[in-house]
Amino acid sequence: MQGIWNVPFINNCYLMNIALFRKPSAKHVSYLKEDTDPDMAFCASLRSAGIMMYVSNEKEFGHLVNSETFDVSRTNPDIYQVIDNKLDWEQRYLHPKYYEVFDNKEKQLMPCPDVYWFPLMSMRFCKEWIEVMEAFGQWSDGSNNDKRLESGYEAVPTRDIHMNQVGLDIQWLRILKDYVRPLQELVFTGYYHNPPVSVMNFVVRYRPDEQPSLRPHHDSSTYTINLALNTPHLDYEGGGCRFIRYNCSVKDTKPGWLLMHPGRLTHFHEGLLVTKGTRYIMISFVDP
Ligand SMILES: O=C(O)CCC(=O)C(=O)O
């Protein structure tokens, strides 16, 4: 129901008609009353001064944000708010076409066999996500020894930063659950795992003079997601992902767009050579 209702109590945020407070009858309006919270005291004194209070849901006035968990010490703190301020987060960071995918469920892009392609994140997301990684700056050395892993060993190492190193692990898992899992259910029907489990969530950086490519391998996942964070022919030359069994490559990747493919057995793949600039991707091995 929509309307305007006269109520005995309001708090947090309200509009006031200042003319009412200039009347002599409003002289005693105050936030102060012994043993009473300020908001309760204020409303009690409004009532005794005969000033009416109303709530209205006829118009959208905006929304209040709980700023308690907003950590200004982070690079791009807004991007950390997927749990605490979902409404604003979606507007800023979800791809404008994300929800369109669900309008025509049978028609999905498949650039290689069983490799699906979805718009997930906005350009702003890609830019800020890279900024978070580069501000942190501690890229792995690309060797097989990796202290971040329980085993201490990585068979197919990349130059990367794990999400827990930048305090984005919980947030990223929420993104997998709320936005990636529904996409998976569209294309790999009959597979349902909620919430998705993922221990390996990381941004990879490819550079000609650092790590230019990645040798053929399987991922330890049920399905893998590979999110492009920047633009071929603009930010770098070369790059892309080749699926060897199908002799099929995806090179014309778009920032914010996600590749989703099975992790084992069929989708043996490699990261193609970057010959110029820097290529960034975000990878998750879901349900290892
Ligand atoms: O470069 C790519 O697109 C593939 C990356 C990849 O396969 C991986 O990180 O496991």
Ligand SMILES: [Fe+2]
């Ligand atoms: Fe891989």
